[in-house]
Amino acid sequence: MQNKDDLLRQYRMMMVMRRFEEEAARNYAKGKIGGFLHLYIGQEAIAVAVTEVLEERDYIFQTYRDHGIALARGMSAKAGMAELFGKDTGCSRGFGGSMHFFDVDRGFLGGWAIVGGHLALAAGTAFKSKYAGEDSVTVCFFGDGSINIGGFHEAMSLAGLWKLPVVFVCENNQYAMGTPLERTSPLKDLSIKAKGYGMVGDRFDGHDVEVVQARINEAVDRARTGGGPTFIEVLTYRFRGHSMSDPAKYRTTTELEQRKQQDPITVVREKLMGLGVDESALDDIDLEVDEEIDEAVRFADESPPAREDLMMSTVMAPEGES
Amino acid sequence: MRELRYREALREAMLEEMERDERVFLMGEEVGHYQGAYKVSEGLLERFGERRVVDTPIAEAGFAGVGIGAAMAGLRPIIEFMTWNFSFVAFDQIISNAAKVHQMSAGAIKVPIVFRGPNGAAKQVAAQHSHSCAPFYTNIPGLYVIQPSTPRDAKGLLKSAIRSNNPVIFLEGETLYGVKGEVPDEGVEELIPIGESRLVRPGADCTIVTWGRPYYTVLAAAEKLSGEGIDCEVVDPRTLRPLDTRLMVESVKKTNRCVVVHEHWPYGGPGAEIVDRLQREAFDYLDAPLERVTGLDVPMPYALNLEDKVLPTEERVIDAVKRVAYAS
Ligand SMILES: Cc1ncc(C[n+]2csc(CCOP(=O)(O)OP(=O)(O)O)c2C)c(N)n1
Ligand SMILES: [Mg+2]
Numbered sequence: 001m002q003n004k005d006d007l008l009r010q011y012r013m014m015m016v017m018r019r020f021e022e023e024a025a026r027n028y029a030k031g032k033i034g035g036f037l038h039l040y041i042g043q044e045a046i047a048v049a050v051t052e053v054l055e056e057r058d059y060i061f062q063t064y065r066d067h068g069i070a071l072a073r074g075m076s077a078k079a080g081m082a083e084l085f086g087k088d089t090g091c092s093r094g095f096g097g098s099m100h101f102f103d104v105d106r107g108f109l110g111g112w113a114i115v116g117g118h119l120a121l122a123a124g125t126a127f128k129s130k131y132a133g134e135d136s137v138t139v140c141f142f143g144d145g146s147i148n149i150g151g152f153h154e155a156m157s158l159a160g161l162w163k164l165p166v167v168f169v170c171e172n173n174q175y176a177m178g179t180p181l182e183r184t185s186p187l188k189d190l191s192i193k194a195k196g197y198g199m200v201g202d203r204f205d206g207h208d209v210e211v212v213q214a215r216i217n218e219a220v221d222r223a224r225t226g227g228g229p230t231f232i233e234v235l236t237y238r239f240r241g242h243s244m245s246d247p248a249k250y251r252t253t254t255e256l257e258q259r260k261q262q263d264p265i266t267v268v269r270e271k272l273m274g275l276g277v278d279e280s281a282l283d284d285i286d287l288e289v290d291e292e293i294d295e296a297v298r299f300a301d302e303s304p305p306a307r308e309d310l311m312m313s314t315v316m317a318p319e320g321e322s
Numbered sequence: 323m324r325e326l327r328y329r330e331a332l333r334e335a336m337l338e339e340m341e342r343d344e345r346v347f348l349m350g351e352e353v354g355h356y357q358g359a360y361k362v363s364e365g366l367l368e369r370f371g372e373r374r375v376v377d378t379p380i381a382e383a384g385f386a387g388v389g390i391g392a393a394m395a396g397l398r399p400i401i402e403f404m405t406w407n408f409s410f411v412a413f414d415q416i417i418s419n420a421a422k423v424h425q426m427s428a429g430a431i432k433v434p435i436v437f438r439g440p441n442g443a444a445k446q447v448a449a450q451h452s453h454s455c456a457p458f459y460t461n462i463p464g465l466y467v468i469q470p471s472t473p474r475d476a477k478g479l480l481k482s483a484i485r486s487n488n489p490v491i492f493l494e495g496e497t498l499y500g501v502k503g504e505v506p507d508e509g510v511e512e513l514i515p516i517g518e519s520r521l522v523r524p525g526a527d528c529t530i531v532t533w534g535r536p537y538y539t540v541l542a543a544a545e546k547l548s549g550e551g552i553d554c555e556v557v558d559p560r561t562l563r564p565l566d567t568r569l570m571v572e573s574v575k576k577t578n579r580c581v582v583v584h585e586h587w588p589y590g591g592p593g594a595e596i597v598d599r600l601q602r603e604a605f606d607y608l609d610a611p612l613e614r615v616t617g618l619d620v621p622m623p624y625a626l627n628l629e630d631k632v633l634p635t636e637e638r639v640i641d642a643v644k645r646v647a648y649a650s
Contacts, residue, residue, distance in 0.1 A: 034624075036447055086625030094625035097624030099448060113448070149381050151411065178352055184379035250355065308631060311618075311631070311632075315619075
């Protein structure tokens with residue numbers, strides 16, 4: 001059991017993520033945000049738990065469903081929202097958009113949009129840690145739909161073979177776009193795949209931030225102390241469609257309502273009240289978060305647009321000192 | 323004739339060919355139960371069942387290869403890439419296997435397969451999702467590459483592609499799926515031959531060669547230019563490999579000027595190929611250097627103000643035409 005202050009901090013962060021994305025959805029409807037927008041709503045406990053466990057020197061990779069982890073890692077809501085608005089003040093200066101958040105100073109090495117494409121990159125930063133004799137760890141997130149593509153197999157193979165300090169976190173939200181897991185995998189328990197790659201596997205529910213934190217911690221520790229990679233399947237659920245254009249007709253409202261019973265935010269909230277925290281104190285946090293997000297939207301709206309001169313000048317890195 | 327949307331025209335082509343030939347099947351991500359990520363295959367699962375409308379996991383190299391293998395054994399697969407951006411993980415299957423096995427086996431093995439899906443930029447889907455793929459595939463002997471601009475061409479060419487005995491790369495466009503156009507009436511079968519260009523708009527002063535999404539940009543620009551007294555002739559190659567230069571050459575012999583307009587990057591590709599062919603096949607008739615209006619030579623940025631700069635615009639087309647017509 002964690003102490004109250006930790007839980008309060010985690011609660012606040014999950015609220016930031018939630019409100020950020022609700023506001024993003026509204027601004028998408030208003031046409032302020034374009035392209036694809038994939039929301040992390042329902043999965044927040046996982047990103048929060050992972051960032052609680054990691055050190056500053058560690059690396060993180062995520063798919064296109066990347067707002068949550070970026071915020072949890074410390075990116076400001078302003079930098080995130082401005083990116084969605086395609087502004088120069090955004091975390092990728094308007095070049096990446098929703099799917100390509102970056103925050104290199106905090107070791108967040110991107111949202112990536114080709115399924116399976118970033119797993120080997122994560123093995124690559126882990127390779128660097130080992131090469132340089134550093135004890136940094138890489139955590140790589142991906143979805144349940146990503147376990148069938150070649151990129152998954154090859155990254156897992158190399159990480160297992162070379163005992164790289166990487167933790168592969170499969171966020172099993174039960175669906176890949178419109179396809180439920182039972183139609184993409186003959187396995188129910190994905191974590192047994194770990195064995196085939198010579199690494200440790202784990203599998204647990206993702207709606208209780210404390211549980212996730214404890215289990216991720218074991219894997220990160222193992223990686224940090226030379227014990228090699230872990231493949232983790234976290235069972236979770238997304239409350240929204242795959243992206244804004246997906247009405248999610250492939251699931252029933254009953255299923256959705258049932259899953260919402262385990263909303264990770266409600267779970268922490270109830271825990272906190274169980275620990276004697278006043279409901280009004282939590283409501284105060286909510287209000288504070290609302291203001292922070294409103295401020296982020298205002299900031300994004302008023303920021304200058306992405307810069308045309310950067311479009312040409314950032315294609316290649318400058319040469320010179322190597 | 324009747325009006326159909328581009329996506330409906332494609333759907334009809336698949337439906338008709340699947341009814342005609344039992345060996346034809348559709349395979350890809352979300353093509354069945356979800357009715358297609360862009361609803362091109364809507365209703366096909368209900369019509370043909372799971373045997374012939376096959377949903378796959380996200381495994382492009384896998385299902386592209388399965389398709390190629392099935393084609394080698396006599397089936398006629400249509401493989402849908404949710405977008406062509408995802409074909410890159412299947413690149414090896416297409417290039418090393420599909421495009422090669424006919425000659426490697428001295429003609430013993432045929433690969434009658436169609437790879438299709440939306441190609442090019444959509445709107446603000448950023449660098450990894452906005453590839454205009456024609457240059458990658460037109461470089462490969464052993465493949466046909468088709469990029470239809472209109473619903474009628476989409477239908478007639480897809481039907482020919484499905485009946486072809488060779489691997490076909492069929493490049494559609496997300497922004498084209500909703501475009502309406504005339505298509506022959508039900509029961510009137512039209513097979514548009516692979517490798518035939520089309521005269522879109524007759525004109526006397528300047529030839530514009532274009533295809534895909536910029537086709538519509540060019541038509542709008544040509545309209546404006548005619549108001550300014552510059553009469554453009556527009557030719558659509560429709561198939562990019564093999565390339566039919568007959569109409570373009572004839573046109574340039576008449577207009578003595580040419581602008582090539584395409585979405586793909588400027589370095590190489592069908593755009594540069596067309597320019598190369600025209601300067602050789604119509605050298606004596608050219609009164610100005612050929613010009614190209616292309617997607618800018620950068621990864622696609624997310625921000626709309628930048629994306630609008632990258633894609634060919636009416637303005638850029640008009641400027642280029644005026645330059646070759648020495649009218650600016
Ligand atoms: C190679 C490739 N194929 C297809 C896609 C299109 N696509 C994007 S997300 C997605 C579903 C992924 O599902 P999952 O891995 O479960 O992640 P989730 O979206 O549920 O977080 C698909 C098919 C893609 N981006 N890359
Ligand atoms: Mg999923």
